[in-house]
Each structure stands twice: as C-alpha cells, then as structure tokens.
Amino acid sequence: MTLRALIFDVDGTLAETEETHRQAFNETFAKRGLPWSWTADNYRRLLEVTGGKERIRHFIATQNPPGGPDAISAIPALHAEKTIRYAELIDAGAAAARPGVVRLVQEARAEGLKVAIATTTSQPNVVAILRAMFGPDGESLFDVIGAGDVVPRKKPAPDIFQWTLRRLNLSPAEAIALEDSANGVQAALGAGIAVVTTPSLYSIGQDFTGSLAVLSDLGEPDRPYRHLAGTGAESGWVTPAALRYWLAAA
Ligand code: XBP
Ligand code: MG
Numbered sequence: 001m002t003l004r005a006l007i008f009d010v011d012g013t014l015a016e017t018e019e020t021h022r023q024a025f026n027e028t029f030a031k032r033g034l035p036w037s038w039t040a041d042n043y044r045r046l047l048e049v050t051g052g053k054e055r056i057r058h059f060i061a062t063q064n065p066p067g068g069p070d071a072i073s074a075i076p077a078l079h080a081e082k083t084i085r086y087a088e089l090i091d092a093g094a095a096a097a098r099p100g101v102v103r104l105v106q107e108a109r110a111e112g113l114k115v116a117i118a119t120t121t122s123q124p125n126v127v128a129i130l131r132a133m134f135g136p137d138g139e140s141l142f143d144v145i146g147a148g149d150v151v152p153r154k155k156p157a158p159d160i161f162q163w164t165l166r167r168l169n170l171s172p173a174e175a176i177a178l179e180d181s182a183n184g185v186q187a188a189l190g191a192g193i194a195v196v197t198t199p200s201l202y203s204i205g206q207d208f209t210g211s212l213a214v215l216s217d218l219g220e221p222d223r224p225y226r227h228l229a230g231t232g233a234e235s236g237w238v239t240p241a242a243l244r245y246w247l248a249a250a
Contacts, residue, residue, distance in 0.1 A: 001173035003244045005143075006108050007164055007193065008101075010119035010126055012180035012200030014133060015095040017125075018047065019201070023094075024086035025052070028078060036065050047202055050120040050154045050183055053079045079122075087128040097133045098198065100218025100225070104178075104238055105134070105141060111240045116144040118164040118177065118187075120154040123147040144168050156183040158190030165191065176243050178218070182206035194247055196238065199228070212246055 011017045022043045029036040036059075038046065049058040056075050060068035071078070108115050117126055126147045130138030139145060144167040151159035165172060172192030179185050180200040188195040189210045197211040198218060208214045213232035219225030224236025231246045232238075 001171070001247075003113065003176060003240070003247055004170055004174040005114040005116055005168050005176075006104070006240075006243070007116045007118050007161065007168075007175050007177045007188075008105075009177070009179045009181075009184045010117060010121050010129060010147075012203055013098070013178055013184070013198060014101050014129060015097050016201050017090075017095045017121075017129060018043070020089050020094040021052070021086060021121075024082045024089060025056075027085055028082040031081070032074075032078060034065075034067055034071060036067075044202055047181075048183070050156075051148070052082060052122070054154065083122050083124050086125055090125070090128040090132050093132070095129065095132065098200075098217050099220050099223055100237055102133060103220060104218050104240075108240050109141065113240055114143040114168055114170075115141065116146065116164050116168055116175075117142055118146045118160045119148070120160065121147060122149075155181075156186035156190070158187050158192075161188055161191035161193055165193070176212070176247060179211075182208060185209075185211055194250060196232075196243070196246075198225075212250055 008014060022038055026037050046055050046059055049055045053075050060072060105115055126145055127139050134141055144164050146160045146164035151163050153159045175193050177188035177193045177195040179188055179195050179197050181203040185195050185197055185208050194212045197208045197214045211230055214229040215232055216226035219237030221237055227233045235242050
C-alpha cells in the first residue's frame with residue numbers, strides 16, 4: 001500500500017504541552033475556589049485517563065478531594081474555563097515545537113501527502129497550538145482535524161483514528177500515526193494504523209509495544225534522534241521517504 005497520510009497526535013507529540021495543561025487546570029481550580037492542585041507526580045497518574053473532563057471526573061472518583069461531589073455538575077463549566085486559560089498560555093508562548101515536527105509536516109505536504117490530527121484534546125487547544133507552531137493559518141495546513149468530543153470514546157479507543165481515516169477517505173494501511181503515549185499507540189494500532197512513537201516528558205517509560213519505531217523525537221539533520229526501539233536505527237531524522245520505507249518493510 002502507498003503511504004498517503006501522516007496523522008499526528010497533539011499533546012506530547014507536536015509539543016511538550018502537558019505542563020501547560022496542568023498549569024491551566026490548577027489555575028482554574030484556584031480561580032473557582034477549589035482547594036485542588038495537581039502535582040507533576042499526580043498528573044502523571046491522572047494522564048492515564050485521556051480528556052480533561054474525563055480526567056477531572058476520574059480525580060474526584062478516585063482521590064475524593066474536598067468539594068469533589070459538589071463539583072461534579074460543574075465539570076463542563078470548569079473545563080471550558082480551563083480551555084480558555086490554556087489557549088492564553090499557549091498564545092503567550094508556553095509550548096515549543098518538538099524537534100522535527102514542523103519540518104516533517106512541511107516535507108509531507110510538499111510531497112503531496114495528506115496531514116491530519118487525531119487527538120483527545122479539545123478543538124480550541126489544537127487551533128491554539130497549530131497557530132503557535134505554524135503561524136496564523138496553522139490549522140489550514142491540516143487536511144483533517146479530529147479532536148476532543150467528536151467521538152464519544154477517547155484514546156486508547158481507536159475511534160478518533162477511525163473518524164480521521166473516514167474523513168481522509170483512506171484505509172488504515174495508507175497512513176502512519178505519530179504518537180507519544182501508550183494510550184495513543186493502542187488507539188492507532190486498534191485502528192490498524194502503523195505508529196511511530198516519540199515518548200514525551202510524561203510518557204517516558206510507558207509500554208510502546210507494537211510501534212514501528214520508538215525514537216527520542218523526529219530529529220533534524222543537525223540534531224539526530226536517538227533510536228530507542230524498532231526500525232529506524234540507521235537514520236537520524238524522520239522524513240516521508242524514511243516512513244514509506246519503514247512501512248513497506250514492516
Ligand atoms: C492528551 C490528553 C488531553 C490533555 C487535556 O491528548 O489527554 O486530555 O491532557 O486536554 P493527546 P483537554 O495526546 O491525544 O493530544 O483538557 O482539552 O481534554
Ligand atoms: Mg499525546
């Protein structure tokens with residue numbers, strides 16, 4: 001099968017955004033008078049549940065914080081405020097692109113590949129990060145953006161990748177997913193899509209079994225990636241040609 005599309009995850013894959021999410025959650029809790037503050041260690045555990053609304057619900061259910069039961073009905077409003085705060089932080093320059101991402105998107109487009117997003121994060125967050133990374137028209141570079149609540153079941157369910165493939169009008173064998181987390185790898189594999197994994201700050205050490213390649217990042221010619229597992233040991237930066245070759249050899 002010919003490679004026709006690259007499907008990018010957002011948080012942790014395009015940029016190291018989870019610390020900014022954590023900050024936005026904590027600032028919103030404080031603003032609403034909730035005595036909750038997620039430490040980095042706690043957030044690492046909470047990240048097992050994807051989606052911010054789902055994560056707050058899981059926090060209340062499993063950690064029984066003060067004011068938890070009363071806050072359940074306010075989760076959608078709380079999360080809407082968090083989304084606004086997150087975009088403000090990104091607009092102010094909070095997250096830098098990970099190595100190789102901007103280059104690979106540009107090379108893929110130049111070679112006629114489709115580029116898409118499949119993420120659990122909310123649509124406004126995607127727009128904010130794409131503008132910060134690619135400029136004011138950032139989102140127009142992407143053929144399909146699958147985000148947030150467009151599917152009811154978030155990663156590790158395969159639904160968001162299946163939704164994105166349908167919009168691209170492609171079969172799973174014609175795409176490669178770029179991911180950073182075990183939940184993302186499971187979601188891509190569940191949809192039948194090969195996946196290249198670049199672990200991020202919060203996902204290092206997770207189980208990426210089944211990945212075509214596990215690399216420190218996508219690499220740049222003057223800043224090669226470290227090869228961690230799978231294919232790709234012979235190269236130093238991910239290109240459309242390398243991805244085609246890896247997919248054909250898999
Ligand atoms: C990462 C996530 C998201 C963010 C929060 O998703 O799990 O839930 O932490 O985003 P991905 P929201 O790596 O698939 O982009 O608060 O907008 O849900
Ligand atoms: Mg991710």
